[in-house]
Amino acid sequence: MSRTTAPRVRTLLLLLLAVTGALLAGAAPVSAHAALTGSDPQQGAVVAEAPAQVSLTFSEQVAMSDGSVRVLDPKGERVDTGKTSGQGGNTYAVKLHSGLPDGTFTVTYQVVSADSHPVSGAFTFSIGAPSKTTVAVSDQEAGGGIVGGLYGFARYVSYTGFILLVGGSAFVLACWQGGSGVRAVQRLVVSGWLALTGATLAMLLLRGSYTGSGKVGDVFDLDLLSQVLQTKTGAALVSRLLLLAAAALFVAVLFGAYEKREDDEGKSDLTFGLAIGGFVVAAGLAATWAMAEHASTGLQANIAMPVDVLHLLAVAVWLGGLSTLLVVLHRGPSVEAATVNRFSRVAFASVIVLVVTGVYQSWRQVGSWSALTGTWYGQLLMIKVALVVVLVGIAYFSRRWTGRLTQAPVKEPVKVPVGASASKKESGGSGASKESKGSGGPKGAKGAKARPAKKGAASGGGDGKRAAQLARQRAAVAATREKRLRDADPLRSGLRRSVLAEAGVAVVLLAVTTVLTSTEPGRTEEEAKAATAAASEQTGGALSLDIPFDTGGQDGKGIARIELDPARVGGNDMHVYVERANGKAFDIPEVKVAFTLKAKDIGPLPVVPDRIATGHWTASGVQIPMAGSWQIAVTVRTSDIDQVTVDKNAQIG
Structure with missing residues (x-):
């Protein structure tokens, strides 16, 4: 790499890392993959008698342990037995102690969805009549905070390690068997193994x-x-560690016995054996993701898991091979055009597998245009597709450079002085070091090698050391000259720039994919909304209205949710929930509500609800005199001076 190119490459890599960090930061806290669709007692309900238990219904099955659901009385004391039990389907319950007093009770839950992601939340119900409560619900979402950030970073590192390990090995076996002796390739593959192993151990602890x-x-x-260790995810992580032990043996053979094998027949048999064994280990590693995350739950799981394995393998072969080619072009010896051409064909096949499996997985996780455009998962998926299109476009130009390399005349090898072979191990055993054998070098090179050797042998003096030092200097100069000539080749320079651009887009693509795997699928999100709406309709047509607000001050944005039950003429129970953008309760000093029926010139009818919990106000007996399209105005005050009034129209009666 030339001096002018190196700063550009470093700047680009720093920019890519910054983008990656921003994407990963946006991924925490993780979106829930199972949603609470119903409860008994219902959220905000006022019941006449104390229930024997509290039951929760989710949009999918969840993993729940003792203590996952807690019920707290108005003073913040636990009133549940701590033992949770399944009630059939996706419903779970916890029993309550007898003799509960009247007042408002808070239910908190923290469970793990079927695709391994944590889910938490809270709601309230009242016995007899609402009351004030001293319960403070944590503002941190499950899977958030420092631990959530570390876990998300470890997930990204694990994907990166898998891609480098599998893709680098596939590049050597399928495209460039001579690369098994190249130090830069060895470092890349071993770094992938170390990254995947370290990230897996970190995830297990976290x-x-x-x-x-x-x-x-x-x-x-x-x-x-x-x-x-007793959970599905824990078993998957332990299985990954066991497979990584087998992968370590594979890497040792690939860069040890395989690199030293010289007879063609024996090397061919070893290549076949390594290819079979490597595929089994790589597929097993990919399965540890498929069997524990999105593919293992939901629609057609038996088909989705093997499809997900193929998808991960295709990504690894493509992007891992691309990373290996980039390292070779910048750090390794001269690579033949035939090698680049072979990788181009392998990458093209990988892209075809990637597209076919990706389309299936997208249909399975999204399922509708509304979920594609109206959910965060769908929007991330569109970003991923756009990045893949950009990557394929850049790859097209790389194929053009490869074609030019194939058609270009072969240049005479650069003659290197005798002694350059001393650098063979450092250069990977090819390129300048191979070409130097028998070249003779500059005049007097042989003498410089032979005479001091005899002197040194006889006297053990410093002439032998001096000769060896000169030989190393000549080898370094020759290697530098050869690298300079290689870097000056416009065809190889164009290929390097193209592959570097591909690798840059691949880094961002991998970050988006990591965020995507920790985001609630669009299909699941829409099904949860539909289930919640259906449950609301079954309870008598209660009105639920979300009104965004922004008081203009610091931390002044949020959503006010108005729930009116049964939303009919006469007396109604009203609940007001004030939440932040992330769905957590927003602790603000004051909320007021007013109802206006402009068509009949009625109102505004003011209602001042009572605060019963953080972000929760309620009022009973709210009178609606007649049916019509009512304007519901909410006044929210977030500080002594920051206040705003927002409104929406809703049909009542």
Whole structure:
């Protein structure tokens, strides 16, 4: 790499890392993959008698342990038995103690969805009549905080390690068998193995705190680790570590016995054996993701898991091979045009597999145009598709450079002085070092090698050391000259720039994919909304209205949710929930509501609800004198001076 090119490459890599970090930061806290669609008692309900238990219904099955659901009385004391039980389907319950007093009770839950992501939330109900409560619900979402950020970063590193390990190995076996002796390629593949192993161990330690308390101090809790090992995700991570032990043996053979094998027949048999064994190990590693995440739940899981394995393998072969080619072009010896051409064909086949499996997975996880355009998952998916299109477009130009390399006349090898072979190990055993054998070098090179050798042998003096030093200097100069000539080749320079651009887009693509795997699928999100709406209709047509607001001050944005039950003429129960943009309760000093029926010139009818919990106000007996399209105005005050009034129209009666 020339001096002018190196700063550009470093700047581009820093920019890509910054974009990657921004994308990963946007991924935390993780979106929930299972939604609460119903409860008994219902959210905000006022019941006459104390219930024997509280039941929760989710949009999909969840993993729940004792203590996952807690019920707190108005003073913040637990009133549940702590034992949760399944009620059939996706409904779970926890029993309550007898003799509960009247007042408002808070239900908190923290569970793990079927695709391994933590889900938490809270709601209230009242016995007899609403009352004030001292319960403070944590503003941190499950899977958020420092532990959530570390877990998300470890997920990204694990994907990166898998791609480098599998893609680099596939590049050597399928495209450039001579690359097994190149130090830069060896470092890349081993770095992938180390990254995947380290990230897997980190995820195993972080998992208990990630799905539980979110505290850094719980990372090394052995009891939590024991619980994690009994879960589906824990089993997948342990299986990945066992497969990585087999992968270590594969890497040792690939860069050891395989590189030293010289007879063609024996090397061919070893290539076949490594290809079969490597595919089995790579498919097993990919399956540890497929069997524990999105592909393992929902529609057609039996088909989705093997499809997901193929998808991951195609991504690894393409992007990992691309990374290997980039390293070789910048750090390794001269690579033949035939090698680049072979990788071009392998990459093209990988893209075809990637597109076919990606289309199926997209249909499975999205399912409708509304989910594609109206959910965060769908929007991320469109960004991913756009990046893939850009990557394929850049790859087209890389293929053009490859074609020019194939058609270009072969240049005479650069003659290197005797002694350059001393650098063979450093250069990977090819390129300048191979070409130097028998070249003779500059005049007097042989003498410089032979005479001091005898002197040194006889006297052990410094002439032998001096000769060896001169030989190393000549080898370094020759290698530098050869690299300069190689870098000056416009065809190879164009290919390097094209491959570097591909790798840059691939880094961002991998970050988007990591965020995508930790985001609630569009189909699941829409099904949860539909289930919630159906449950609302079954309870008598209660009105629920979300009104965004912005008081203009610091931390002044949020959503006010108005719930009116049964939303008919006469007396109604009203609940006001004020939430932040992330769905958590917003603790503000004051909320007022007013109803106006402009068509009949009625109102505004003011209502001042009572605060019963953080972000929750309620009022009973709200009178609606007649049916019509009512304007519901909400006044929200977030500080002593920041206040705003927002409104929406709704049909009542």
